Amino acid sequence: MEKKSLIYIAGHRGLVGSAILDNLREKGFSNFLTRTHQELDLTNQQAVRNFFEQEKPDYVFLAAAKVGGIMANNTYRAQFIYENIQIQNNVIHSSWISGVKKLLFLGSSCIYPRLAPQPLREEYLLTDELEYTNEPYALAKIAGIRMIESYNLQYGTDFLAVMPTNLYGLNDNFHLSKSHVLPAMIRKMHLAKCLDAGDMDAIRYDLKKRPMEEISWDAPDSAVLEFLKMHGITKDGVSATLTLWGTGKPMREFLWANDMADACVYIMNNVDFSGLVKDGSREIRNTHLNIGTGKEISIHDLAMTIKQITGFQGNVTFDASKPDGTPRKLLDTSKLENLGWKYSVELTDGIQRVYDHYLS
Numbered sequence: 437m438e439k440k441s442l443i444y445i446a447g448h449r450g451l452v453g454s455a456i457l458d459n460l461r462e463k464g465f466s467n468f469l470t471r472t473h474q475e476l477d478l479t480n481q482q483a484v485r486n487f488f489e490q491e492k493p494d495y496v497f498l499a500a501a502k503v504g505g506i507m508a509n510n511t512y513r514a515q516f517i518y519e520n521i522q523i524q525n526n527v528i529h530s531s532w533i534s535g536v537k538k539l540l541f542l543g544s545s546c547i548y549p550r551l552a553p554q555p556l557r558e559e560y561l562l563t564d565e566l567e568y569t570n571e572p573y574a575l576a577k578i579a580g581i582r583m584i585e586s587y588n589l590q591y592g593t594d595f596l597a598v599m600p601t602n603l604y605g606l607n608d609n610f611h612l613s614k615s616h617v618l619p620a621m622i623r624k625m626h627l628a629k630c631l632d633a634g635d636m637d638a639i640r641y642d643l644k645k646r647p648m649e650e651i652s653w654d655a656p657d658s659a660v661l662e663f664l665k666m667h668g669i670t671k672d673g674v675s676a677t678l679t680l681w682g683t684g685k686p687m688r689e690f691l692w693a694n695d696m697a698d699a700c701v702y703i704m705n706n707v708d709f710s711g712l713v714k715d716g717s718r719e720i721r722n723t724h725l726n727i728g729t730g731k732e733i734s735i736h737d738l739a740m741t742i743k744q745i746t747g748f749q750g751n752v753t754f755d756a757s758k759p760d761g762t763p764r765k766l767l768d769t770s771k772l773e774n775l776g777w778k779y780s781v782e783l784t785d786g787i788q789r790v791y792d793h794y795l796s
Contacts, residue, residue: 437465437494437495437538437704437705439464439465439466439467440467441465441467441494441495441537442467442468442469442491442492442493442494442495443460443465443467443468443469443493443494443495443496443497444468444469444470444491444493444495444496444497445457445460445468445469445470445496445497445499446471446478446496446497446498446499446500446523446527447498447499447500447501448468448470448471448499449472449607450499450500450501450503450607451603451604451605451607451608451609451693452499452542452600452603452693452696452697452700453497453499453500454607455605455607455693455694455696455697456497456499456697456700456701457470458694458697459694459697459698459700459701460701463701469491469493471487478500478522478523478526478527479518479519479522479523479526480526481522481525481526484526484527484530485526485530485533487530488530488531488533488534488536489530489533489534492534492535493531493534493536494536494537495536495537495538495539495540495704496527496531496536496538496539496540497539497540497542497700497704498523498524498527498528498539498540498541498542499542500523500527501520501523501542502515502516502519502520502523502573503544503573503616504516504614504615504616505613505614505615505616505617505620506569506570506617506681506759506761507613507614507681508613508614509569509570509572509573510569510570510759513571513572514572516570516572516573516576517572517573517575517576520573520576520577520580521576521579524541524576524579524580524583525583527539528541528580528583528584528587528595531593531595532587532591532593536593537594538594538595538596538704538708539584539593539594539595539596540595540596540597540598540700540703540704541580541581541584541595541596541597541598542597542598542600542700543577543578543580543581543597543598543599543600543724544573544574544577544599544600545599545600545601545602545689545726545728545765545767546566546567546570546573546574546577546762546765547561547566547574547577547578547581547599548560548561548566548765549562549563549564549565549566550564550565550566550567550568550762550763551564551565551763552564554764554766555730555766555767555768555769556726556765556766556767556768557726557768557771558599558722558723558724558725558726558768558771559722561578561581561721561722561724562578567761567762569759569761570761577599580597581597581599581722581724582721584596584597584723584724585597585720585721585723588709588723589720593709594708594709594710595709596703596704596707596709596712596723596724596725597723597724597725598699598700598703598724598725598726598727599724599725599726599727599767600691600696600727600728601689601690601691601726601727601728601729601765601767602616602617602618602688602689602690602691602765603616603690603691603692603693603696604616604618604619604690604691604692604693604786604787604790605692605693605694605786605790606693606789606790606793607693608693608790610622610623610646610794611646611648612624612648612667613667617688617735617738618690618738618742618787618790619790621680621738621739621742622742622746622787622790622791622794623642623646623794624667624668624669624678624680625678625739625742625743625746625748626642626746626748626791626794626795627639627642627664627667627669628669628676628677628678628748628750629676629746629747629748629749629750630642631664631669631670631671631676631750632671632675632676632748632749632750636657636660639660639664640653640654640660641653643660648663650663650666651663668680668681668755671750675749675750675751676748676750676751677750677751677752677753678748678750678751678752678753679752679753679754679755680735680739680752680753680754680755681754681755681758681759681760682735682754682755682756682758682759682760682761683754683756683760684734684735684736684739684754685734685735685736685760685763686734686735686760686761686762686763686764687732687733687734687735687763687764687765687766688732688733688734688735688738688765689728689729689730689731689732689733689765689766689767690729690733690738690783690786691727691728691729691779692779692780692781692786694781695779695780695781696727698777698780699727699772699777699779700727702776702777703725703772703775703777706775706776707725707775709723712725725771725772725775726767726768726769726771726772727767727769727772728766728767728769728779729769729779729783730766730767730768730769731766731783732764732765732766733783735760736754739752740752741783741784741787742787742791745784745787745788745791746791
């Protein structure tokens with residue numbers, strides 16, 4: 437990419453999209469195209485086609501998606517598969533029609549089989565069954581990968597796909613039921629800490645700052661306490677208790693969103709589709725790149741780390757009747773490391789930064 441290149445970032449207000457925008461600015465890029473969902477509905481084929489015909493971006497970062505944690509994925513299954521496929525189809529196809537030089541599509545590590553060997557290598561894609569709770573979302577992302585490869589092979593485009601591990605960062609979604617595990621856990625732990633201290637004003641301040649549909653910040657104490665109970669936060673006697681979903685045994689890998697953004701910009705500048713195709717390959721597939729740290733932590737140990745960072749002094753328990761999701765999701769990142777990129781922010785440091793930002 438040249439500094440004067442016109443760059444479209446789809447999903448620029450999201451966790452990764454906003455980090456990509458910041459990273460590009462830090463590197464001296466300044467010619468950006470951005471649209472909010474209200475300004476451009478990416479599920480609308482004609483609207484997307486009109487946008488690309490009028491604006492003619494040189495490069496595209498496709499970071500827009502409908503995302504959420506295990507509860508949201510399992511509850512809104514139709515929305516997750518429909519909206520993500522619509523977004524991908526429209527942006528990728530219009531990028532080809534309008535002559536985009538290079539596109540980077542962001543997928544997810546949930547594309548890999550539930551019981552695939554660990555760590556997860558790119559070639560494990562479609563070798564076994566997916567995790568049921570997020571299967572619709574995973575299938576949409578798999579379709580995106582194959583679409584990228586197919587357009588490159590048929591039309592000669594230079595489109596790339598990357599599969600990030602679980603991401604977290606300052607611009608995260610802290611919704612108690614629709615966010616990913618790490619930001620949801622930070623907020624629940626913070627609210628449990630406030631309840632443990634008997635500080636209802638702090639709880640109300642939190643609900644006012646980050647509203648929830650089910651409760652008003654100025655509702656009676658009894659209603660607020662019932663709302664907290666719905667999300668596993670209770671107080672019976674002296675200490676508060678936070679109850680989390682599952683057994684706590686699943687292992688997860690987490691990547692700082694700014695590291696993810698740096699990897700995306702690095703790949704856009706230094707990697708081409710032709711360089712990802714193995715010499716002499718008769719069948720070209722799985723040219724996507726994993727992005728992660730190569731390190732994992734159990735959900736139990738993650739909770740204990742967040743408990744220490746937030747200063748919650750109460751109890752943390754796990755409800756084994758709730759789903760765990762995939763047992764392990766550790767990415768093999770050797771392919772990207774061999775191309776010259778490696779992460780920089782360790783998990784404990786990143787969580788501390790997120791909580792400091794949350795409090796501010």
